[in-house]
Amino acid sequence: MPLANEREELRANGKPSTLDRAMVEMRAAVGSDHVLLDSDALARHSCDTIPWQRTCSAVVYPSNRDEVCAIVKIAARHGLPLWTFSKGKNWGYGATMAAQNGAVIVLLERMNRILEVNEDLAYAVIEPGVTYKQLADHLKSRGIKLWADCTDSTPEGSVLGNALDRGLGHTPYGDHFGHLCGLEVVLANGEVIQTGAAAPDSPAWHTFKWGAGPYLEGLFSQSNFGIVTRAGIWLMPEPEAFQAFFCEVEQEENLPAVIDSLRRLALAGAMRGTAHLINEILFMSMLTQYPHELRQGQPCLSDDARRDLRSRHGMSPWSLTSGLYGTAAQVRANRALIRRELKPHGKLTFIDRRELARLEWLTRFVKRTQHLPFVSGLGRLLKNYLIGRAPMEVLELLPNVVGILQGVPSEFVVRFAYFKSRKGRPQSDINPARDGCGLIWFGPVAPLTGSHVNRILDLCRPVFRQHGFDFSASVIVVNPRSAVALMQIFYDKADPAETARARVLYEHLCALTARAGYQQYRTNVANMDRLLEPVPQYRRLLDSMKRAVDPCGLFAPGRYGVGSR
């Protein structure tokens, strides 16, 4: 961290460092209140749930594009690298941390205007600070019949930031980057461009992705070629009919057949949403805290303990969640296809909005009457009759999940990040980075066949065990031909030994799957440098383009392995 070192040295001599001088200018550019240098603020922006830390040296909050341009020019003059984040809620991938220590963090959360919603053409134009909650509330409060896809993470996450990091959602618009159209980008030379060679106010800028000439928007995702300050995002017209569906895969060995069914359903357009299959550990993490008491002195749960746990919570080894969207007739036609494909492999449940309302009523009834033995007994009987052995936690989770399937964000699900936290999970104001939770994501991409997905799971499962961790995984159908086998390394960050083991496990998983040819769909900031190692020609291409566009390495050097120093 040359900057931090220089700063200490110069301070010792009573001279302003490069950083100090730059910050004077930054304050002038964005206002003093919007440049943070105090150690509390720096510490707050130097942590995430991953077991690697990067400290920053300043945090700057521009409020509009011109301020971003000003910041870029100041940083260029002083040779200060900038790491830009929209909201910095990318928990488990780095949050507001850079790949190097000493970076200046630029947070775009003040740039939170919804500039346009075109109801006919079903898109919005937003700034990077716009959150899932803000966009959903905006649409709802104005009676606009459009849905914005969201993740199952915090409602305070940035719609645009997640899309540029190629995050995934739950509706047919779940491929977030794939639904961006028309970006405004600030370049390292301080110039502003509109992608697709679009002139300002070009009417099709947010409706036609490719524009004229080379399509460049991909260059600004998972990378560091520019700072996106505005984007069009396609929204989903509210469908006439919606149903959530769930399939409990009771036999682990049926998983490959389920995957193959999902491919056929997706290719046939019957399943338009991104489907999420989660295993019992991940499911458990959404319901409750880690059951340390069942470890019996071992670092993780035995197969027997997992089986007991499943049976206690009425869970299957794998649970599928997805949605059906369309007109009533479309939903009916597609539901029949889904039934035909999935029925043989597990217990299938469809829930429409009316049934969901009934379940929500029942949940409230059971909760309110639990101190009244007779009435609560009746409620339990009714519940068992209606939805079988699923426990109350599942009933509480359900409306949140079904909401997310309809683009209604909720912070209920992401509480899973507290799974191994000894401090327990809060009811609200979820922030696992702040609260010292331990979680690393690991998501290799598989072709959507049972054999490929199984191969990845079979490769990784024993490695979790070997390092003393419970195998937590989901399989996310991201398009009709691919799935992300998204694994979660839950660890207790308060336990240095377990934290060290989590790091080793992660590195082991990376090496193992890379050897088998599977790439990660997304990676955390501390491990980006290895991404391009296997492809030196490709790296040279990216680095030469990066040098051309950003010769001083001003923007996030090393993000996704591009222009590492």
Next chain:
Amino acid sequence: MPLANEREELRANGKPSTLDRAMVEMRAAVGSDHVLLDSDALARHSCDTIPWQRTCSAVVYPSNRDEVCAIVKIAARHGLPLWTFSKGKNWGYGATMAAQNGAVIVLLERMNRILEVNEDLAYAVIEPGVTYKQLADHLKSRGIKLWADCTDSTPEGSVLGNALDRGLGHTPYGDHFGHLCGLEVVLANGEVIQTGAAAPDSPAWHTFKWGAGPYLEGLFSQSNFGIVTRAGIWLMPEPEAFQAFFCEVEQEENLPAVIDSLRRLALAGAMRGTAHLINEILFMSMLTQYPHELRQGQPCLSDDARRDLRSRHGMSPWSLTSGLYGTAAQVRANRALIRRELKPHGKLTFIDRRELARLEWLTRFVKRTQHLPFVSGLGRLLKNYLIGRAPMEVLELLPNVVGILQGVPSEFVVRFAYFKSRKGRPQSDINPARDGCGLIWFGPVAPLTGSHVNRILDLCRPVFRQHGFDFSASVIVVNPRSAVALMQIFYDKADPAETARARVLYEHLCALTARAGYQQYRTNVANMDRLLEPVPQYRRLLDSMKRAVDPCGLFAPGRYGVGSR
């Protein structure tokens, strides 16, 4: 044309020119038979249907990637710009012509291997020389239940070349570039990369578009950053049910309402294919030659003459063609939606495979019996009863159109390029560039609303008339939010005055729509330099990247305005 000049000068002095020396090496690299320098060959590769000409100085045919790399290195040594085409059938956009005179043309038609077809994951891996016909035949002959989308142009066109130029088809896979996944590219430094940071044999390379790090595939479309030598292309699983549908919009003023209906249908997933609306002039061009006799001394048809012509051919001002794809139940559900939306605006006809077979039988019957007055009278009666006043030419066209809607290429439709050719149209071996036909495409992109599409048409229609041309146009729904208003300037290339007027009309249209903010989705090689004029910052970005990747401007300088000299 510095090269051509140098060559003449040096030849006059009896010395070998740069080109001559390079060609000796090219011959050694790809074989003497695969380097053409004779004037016949050069002339054949220096023409298209557009009224601008560029002469080339050599044509080289590599047979594999290594030969491409060798050619690139030779060209680099001698400073010779290369213009690469897959098959060179891009009629109306330039065919095998470069933006400058004197270029070395590289034709990839010998690289025509279908390297893989994955039936489960529904993709193929192909080389640039693979044609629509070859791919369709390959799938059919092997009983593979997958469809490859095709255009309505020649079956001998390159699948990959069209996709990289962002051409459009007719099925739900009609956005050709959008269905590419995983490119192998030769760079100007002679190195080979795989997009997405994929290592060789990465299993998800052709199933997951984004790869890891920035998504770069767009950089190789409508541009000149590399030579794509192999690509994955997603194919469509053969649907259980298929129906073509047609809507004859009898009142021109209903067009905006039809466009708005199409948007709703596409957004609702009811219409998954690319829909094509064509006006009566374009329709006419598919059926017959230009009716010069109706011009009555004017340069183009009067409104009255158009009306007469419509009535004689049983045509509407606008005719919509699209397809329904899915299971029987999906098609039923979507057909009901289409009926509800379009019925109020025109005459709607659905044709399934059985009905098509019946019509084909009827067509043959009428044709075979036309010399038998009584039987042919019966046939005509039957025809009129079954399909109304549509003439025989429409009946002959129909199976070809319905075939294209199912990915079966046909050269029947593209004969429209001969519309104004005085020599008439051949029955087969269609090649309008060779045959001296006159056609320029002009395709601005509109947001998919009736008012935007109408605005473009209203802007352009009088300009056609003003320059003495019949307004020929189609509206292609390319995604649920955009349409290309694709216009055809048919002109008689044998008539120098009309040819000159065609050029002026084209330039007038470009200027007019650009001023209104509408960009072209694709453009011809002689007019690419103006594309980036309105966006100087964007051009600087592209040019700086181009210089970084291809410092000597080896690859197609100026293609789509990038790296113009």
